C-alpha cells in the first residue's frame with residue numbers, strides 16, 4: 189500500500205492556511221463614504237461628479253446613473269456591460285473602476301479621476317495639435333486600444349470626448365457602456381461582428397452603417413478619424429446633420445487640408461478604408477500599424493513612463 193504523509197492540520201499542500209485568507213473584508217461602499225464635489229460631466233444617461241473617499245482622502249470620479257431613466261430608455265444591459273468590461277480591463281490607458289454600489293434611485297460607479305478632462309477640450313482650445321503632440325497621443329490611444337482588443341473587447345464609440353487625460357496628461361479611455369465583449373469564438377478576424385449599437389455619427393465606421401455590426405477594425409476607423417481631427421482641428425466626415433455625415437462616410441467623401449503632414453496623410457488613408465479587413469492593423473496586426481513611418485521616433489516601451497509633451 190502507498191502511504192502519504194497527510195499534513196497535520198488537515199489542509200493539503202495547496203490549500204492556503206487560515207492566515208492567508210484573513211484579508212480585511214472589503215465593505216460595500218455607500219454614498220455616505222464620500223464627500224461629493226463639482227460635476228465633471230453630464231452624459232445622456234449619467235452624471236459624473238468629483239468625490240473624495242472619506243476613509244482614505246483620495247479623489248475619485250463617481251458616475252451616477254438614474255435607474256428610472258435607464259429602465260425607460262431600455263439601457264439596463266449597458267449598465268452591466270460597463271461594469272463587467274471595466275472590472276476586467278487593467279491598463280494605464282484605461283480608466284479604472286474601483287467599485288459599484290446603488291441606492292433606491294441610482295447606480296454608482298467609483299472611477300479613477302482624470303483631472304484634466306476630455307481630449308476634445310484641448311483640441312478646441314488649441315485648434316489643432318502639432319505633429320509631435322499628435323504622435324504621442326495617438327501612440328498612447330493605440331496602445332490602449334491594442335490592450336482592450338487583446339482582452340476581446342471592442343470599444344465601439346472611440347472619440348475625443350471619451351478620451352480623458354489624467355494629472356500627467358496621459359490618455360485614459362472611458363465610457364465602455366457601449367463596448368462589446370466578443371465571445372471567445374467571435375475573437376477571430378474582422379468578419380466576427382458585434383451587432384446593434386451605433387456609435388457617434390462622425391466616428392462611425394461604414395460597416396456599422398451598412399451591416400449594423402462592429403468589429404475590432406471599427407475602432408481603427410475611429411482612430412483614423414481621431415488622427416485626422418487632431419491635426420486638422422475637425423473630424424474628416426462632418427455633414428450638416430447625421431444623415432449627411434453618414435452619407436459622407438459610406439461614400440468615403442473626405443479631403444485633407446493643405447499642410448496636412450505627409451506621413452499622417454498616408455496613415456489616415458490606410459485606416460479610413462471601407463473594407464475592415466484592409467485597414468492597417470486589422471485582424472490583430474496592430475504591430476504593423478505601430479511600424480508606420482508616422483510613428484518614427486516613438487519609444488513604445490517608454491510611452492507610459494516619459495513625460496507627456498507640452499501641448500501648444
Ligand SMILES: O=C(O)[C@@H]1CCC(=O)N(CCc2ccc(Cl)cc2)[C@H]1c1ccccc1Cl
Pocket residue numbers: 254255256258259264267268271288289290295296297
Ligand atoms: O453587479 C453589481 O455590482 C450589482 C449587482 C446587484 C444589482 O442589483 N446591480 C444593479 C442592477 C440594476 C441595473 C440597472 C438598473 Cl436600472 C437597476 C438595477 C448591480 C450594479 C450595481 C451598481 C452599479 C452597477 C450595477 Cl450592474
